[in-house]
Amino acid sequence: SSNTVSAAPILIKLQRDCATPLPVLRHVADAMAADMRAGLEVDGGSDLKMILSYVDALPTGNEKGLFYALDLGGTNFRVLRVQLGGKDERVVETEFEQVSIPQELMFGTSEELFDFIASGLEKFAQKEAGNFCLPKGRTRELGFTFSFPVKQTSIDSGILIKWTKGFAVSGTAGKDVVACLNEAMKRQGLNMRVSALVNDTVGTLAGARYWDDDVMVAVILGTGTNACYVERIDAIPKLHGPNSKSGRTIVNTEWGAFSNGLPLTEFDIEMDAESINPGEQIFEKTISGMYLGEIVRRVLLKMAEDARLFGDCDPEKLRMPFSLRTPDICAMQQDSSKDFEVVGSILHDVTGVSSDLIARKIVVDVCDTIAKRGGRLAGAGIVGILQKMEDDSRGLVFGKRTVVAMDGGLYEHYPQYRSYLQDAVTELLGPEISKNIVIEHSKDGSGIGAALLAATNSMYQ
Numbered sequence: 474s475s476n477t478v479s480a481a482p483i484l485i486k487l488q489r490d491c492a493t494p495l496p497v498l499r500h501v502a503d504a505m506a507a508d509m510r511a512g513l514e515v516d517g518g519s520d521l522k523m524i525l526s527y528v529d530a531l532p533t534g535n536e537k538g539l540f541y542a543l544d545l546g547g548t549n550f551r552v553l554r555v556q557l558g559g560k561d562e563r564v565v566e567t568e569f570e571q572v573s574i575p576q577e578l579m580f581g582t583s584e585e586l587f588d589f590i591a592s593g594l595e596k597f598a599q600k601e602a603g604n605f606c607l608p609k610g611r612t613r614e615l616g617f618t619f620s621f622p623v624k625q626t627s628i629d630s631g632i633l634i635k636w637t638k639g640f641a642v643s644g645t646a647g648k649d650v651v652a653c654l655n656e657a658m659k660r661q662g663l664n665m666r667v668s669a670l671v672n673d674t675v676g677t678l679a680g681a682r683y684w685d686d687d688v689m690v691a692v693i694l695g696t697g698t699n700a701c702y703v704e705r706i707d708a709i710p711k712l713h714g715p716n717s718k719s720g721r722t723i724v725n726t727e728w729g730a731f732s733n734g735l736p737l738t739e740f741d742i743e744m745d746a747e748s749i750n751p752g753e754q755i756f757e758k759t760i761s762g763m764y765l766g767e768i769v770r771r772v773l774l775k776m777a778e779d780a781r782l783f784g785d786c787d788p789e790k791l792r793m794p795f796s797l798r799t800p801d802i803c804a805m806q807q808d809s810s811k812d813f814e815v816v817g818s819i820l821h822d823v824t825g826v827s828s829d830l831i832a833r834k835i836v837v838d839v840c841d842t843i844a845k846r847g848g849r850l851a852g853a854g855i856v857g858i859l860q861k862m863e864d865d866s867r868g869l870v871f872g873k874r875t876v877v878a879m880d881g882g883l884y885e886h887y888p889q890y891r892s893y894l895q896d897a898v899t900e901l902l903g904p905e906i907s908k909n910i911v912i913e914h915s916k917d918g919s920g921i922g923a924a925l926l927a928a929t930n931s932m933y934q
């Protein structure tokens with residue numbers, strides 16, 4: 474109909490504003506590398522925090538024994554145990570459990586929360602049997618994945634800066650979260666200690682590295698996004714203190730805070746302004762799962778209001794922030810029927826509008842535009858990290874097989890996003906170098922990764 478045709482100029486402008494031709498990608502990759510360098514010079518030197526993980530011994534495959542992991546990063550915590558059998562036997566057995574955290578504990582005291590977690594761990598440890606075996610007289614060791622901002626001070630200590638993601642627990646900020654957990658375990662009578670405090674990205678790198686020595690970078694693309702990589706100690710001017718034996722350490726970039734040279738639209742700017750953290754996490758707001766659906770929603774709302782994309786339907790539900798989610802736009806992009814029935818029914822179910830074929834095609838183009846920009850910018854970010862490593866190692870990255878371990882629901886479930894990301898990496902690196910760069914899904918490696926880091930940092934070795 475003539476109504477929907479008038480949405481075309483909005484689409485064309487959107488595509489122009491979101492365009493990521495090679496020069497834009499190159500600029501983003503270069504800026505990422507420059508920001509990384511600035512963040513390594515001095516704390517606060519850049520948008521990128523470049524947090525030192527204190528992980529300087531990565532899993533080799535030789536690890537042996539029983540190790541535990543605890544992952545606290547949202548409304549659930551996960552506990553896991555793994556029996557490692559060394560080079561030949563590898564992972565003999567794993568077991569895990571998930572426990573949801575009662576709402577009231579998210580608003581309670583630090584002791585209450587950590588006591589609840591330690592009691593869950595204690596019950597889990599009680600069920601240790603079968604192939605799991607702790608040598609007599611030994612304390613169990615735990616890798617603790619804690620996905621909140623901490624100022625790490627060693628491999629097994631870190632001060633909580635602030636709770637995020639809806640947690641408002643009193644009495645933890647400014648304290649060492651490892652000490653909090655160790656004390657709670659003691660109160661529970663549980664003979665276990667934290668050997669490694671790890672960020673989830675770092676856990677993913679360690680988990681992937683256990684199977685493949687060429688893993689150098691890990692990237693999470695889920696609700697949010699982050700990346701870490703293996704850095705040379707002498708490339709970290711802000712690091713004063715004892716050198717690691719290996720001469721290398723993992724650096725957590727906190728790349729979600731990157732903002733340099735991104736192609737942003739009016740929709741991004743409005744979304745940011747109305748967010749709970751305006752001006753922050755701009756890269757994350759452009760490429761991660763929490764936001765892609767919301768950007769599309771804002772575009773569709775404008776098309777509905779200014780160009781009557783959905784005819785006379787009142788796009789009431791489309792006015793609700795975050796009503797359209799990234800899995801919805803992903804599902805719409807998978808619709809291969811000739812009249813876009815799936816798109817029509819998702820639009821109807823989620824936003825309450827009815828749509829004709831022309832409108833549905835425009836909607837798919839909007840989804841594609843936002844996913845394409847996100848995937849390609851994520852790819853440019855990865856190349857920025859690789860470029861930084863290459864420049865400082867004089868050819869030790871691009872000249873050999875190098876693996877980037879990827880995890881997170883967005884990367885896992887959104888095939889178009891994944892292939893746009895790969896396209897950008899290939900375009901930037903060229904056909905020869907990109908043959909050496911393997912971008913690979915490493916599913917749920919972060920739990921085992923934390924247990925592996927407990928093993929590499931074991932007090933018994």
Ligand code: ADP
Pocket residue numbers: 694695696697761762763799800801803804880881882883886887
């Ligand atoms: P989190 O990042 O919250 O720890 P995940 O790594 O599982 O957890 O990522 C979940 C996110 O992945 C969701 O918020 C969503 O944005 C994205 N996601 C999940 N399923 C899909 C899907 N089918 N298509 C696209 N994105 C998805």
